[in-house]
Amino acid sequence: MITTLPRTFGCALALLASFGLTHAQAADITAAETKAIAEEGYIYGLPIVMNYATMYEYAVDKSSSQYKAPFNHIYNMHKVFSYKDTAIVSPNSDTPYSLMFMDLRSEPIVLSVPTVEKSRYYSVQLIDNSTNNFGYIGSRTTGNEAGDYMLVGPDWKGVTPQGIKKVFRSSTQLPFVIFRTQLYNPADIPNVEKIQSGYAARPLSAYLKQPAPPAAPAIDLPKIDKDLVKTDFFKYVGVVMQLAPATPEETAIRAKLARLGIGAGKDFNFQDLSAEQKAAVVEGMQAGHAKVQDAVNHLGTQVNGWNIVSSGGDAAFYKDDWLKRAAIAQAGIYANDAEEATYPMAKVLSDGTPLDGSKHNYTITFPAGQLPPVNAFWSVTMYDGKSQLLIKNPINRYLINSPMLPDMKKNADGSLTLYVQKDSPGADKESNWLPAPNDLIYMVMRLYWPKTENPSVLPPGKGTWSPPAIVKIN
Known part of the structure; x- marks a missing residue:
């Protein structure tokens, strides 16, 4: 999970302007229908536009501070994410990333991975432009041996x-x-x-040492920023549709969007809408946004104040539940399948009181023998509760994870207490300190390759292991 809207979206959704319909289309559809389609279309399109924003900043806009590499080139981060990384919300900061957007139009890409020692976890998550996971390479699925794998387009x-x-x-x-x-x-x-230097991506022709096929035509990928998202939300959905044939589950929603002139190869004349239609579109999108926000708040199962979500999944996992897909993207875009990683998230105490580092200190205590049950490792990461970005802090610590256990102090009974607060708990407890913002708190627990035998967090929120309650201590 790399989680709410990217920074590109800001808080502009309440002011979203509309897209355009021709006068003929406007005459054929009522304001109520327009609102309903805009609402469903927003929910369907949110993950698509969020992914487009990331793709544009990472692989298209070379002037972006978040630019990584062109298509079909792997960018290796020789560090973990910090508060300076703002393109993706709730980023994972305990596994250095290697990232790549691919263009599969002209030919497949062959991904090669090196041998990785068995004690070290690694994964290669494959994600389509709608944020569906379509496969994994790595410790859990293919093992830690070297290998070549081929990724092909639809x-x-x-x-x-x-x-x-x-x-x-x-x-x-x-x-x-x-x-x-x-x-x-x-x-x-x-x-x-x-290990990262051993990750490689080659066109199939290069892998086979054959001449390359003709290059695919250049794609007009429109610029994206927070102002353009206000007016061009559905334009971006249409752009991505050109590169994504409709799945059976998408036929109905795409037909509805087509009634409003939204789809592959379509563009919008924003000025052609009547005031009534504009109001209906804005109202529909705002209603869709409110539904997504509410779904995020009710995503998963509440256990001891932690919300254990069902994580991400493939197209079959979401089927045509666009609200589920949008909520998971907003809560944690690019979330792993639950079997790869499960994410308990916390913004409140078990009684529903918001976590606020400006007002209180907190503790999380794992009883002896009850650390998160995983085959790989676990972590607890701290974010600003409003932006869901990592926070600047005096010891540059954004998380506590299981590799840190040898340097942490256990209690006399063998339990482990984490101190969650904005100020140091004192030198004797600083090894167990998870620095908090001077504001609202959002924490994500990550369980990589969770165990399936008891005790287990699986199925998410219904397993035999539960994260301990967060306790207010002053």
């Missing part, structure tokens, strides 16, 4: 060459790949860098 019909361990098919042409490589401690960075 229309590819070629032959799988020898040497390819598995083929993964994306339903869209510009999928996203997230590599996560476990970091044990700061001194371990050179070892992570060595």
Whole structure:
């Protein structure tokens, strides 16, 4: 989970302007229908536009402070995310990322991974432009041995060459790949860098040492920023539709959007809408946004004040539940499948009182023998409760995770207490300190490769292990 809206969206949704319909279309559809379609279309399109915003900043806009690399090139981060990273909300800060947006239109891409020692967790998450996960390479699924894997677009019909361990098919042409490589401690960075240097991406023609096919035509990827999102939300949805053939589940929603002139190859004349239609669109989008916000607040199962969400999934996992997909994207875009990682999240105490670092200090105590049950590792990460970004703090600590356990202090009974507060709890407790903002608090617990045997957090929120309650101590 790399979680709410990207910074590009800001808080502009309440002021969203409308897209355009021709006069003929406007005459054929009532304001009530316009509102209903705009509401459903916003919910359907939110993950698509969020992903587009990330793609534009990471792979298109070279002037962006968040730019990583062009399409089909892996960008290795030889560090973990910090408060300076703002393109994605609620970023994971305990596995250095390698990132790549791919263009699969002209030919497949072959991903190669090196041998990774068995004690180190790594994963390669494959995500389409609608934020559906369509496959995994890594410790849990394919093991830690070296291998070559092929990623193909929705229309590819070629032959799988020898040497390819598995083929993964994306339903869209510009999928996203997230590599996560476990970091044990700061001194371990050179070892992570060595692994990252072994990640490779090659066009299939280069892998086969054959001539490359003709390049795909250039794509007009419109600029995105918070002001353009206000007016062009559905334009971006239409752009991505051009690169994503409709799945059976999408037929109905795309037909509705087409009634408003939204779809592949369509553009909008914003000035053609009547005042009534404009108001209906804005009202519909605001209603959609409110539904997503409410769904985020009720996502998953409440356990001891933690909201354990069902994490992300593939297209079959979401099916046509666009609200579920939008809520998970807003709560944590690019969330892993639950089997890969499960995420208890906390913004409130068990009684519903908001966590506020400006008013209180808190503790989280894991009883002896009851640390999160995982095959890989676990972490608890702190975010600003409003922006859901990492916070600047005096010890540059954004999380506490299981690799830190040898340096942490346990209580006399063998339990482990984390001190969640804005100021140091004192030198004797600082090893267990998770610095909090001087404001509202949002925490995410990540359980990588959670165990399936008891005790287990799976199924999410209904398992035999539960995260301990957060306790206010003053």
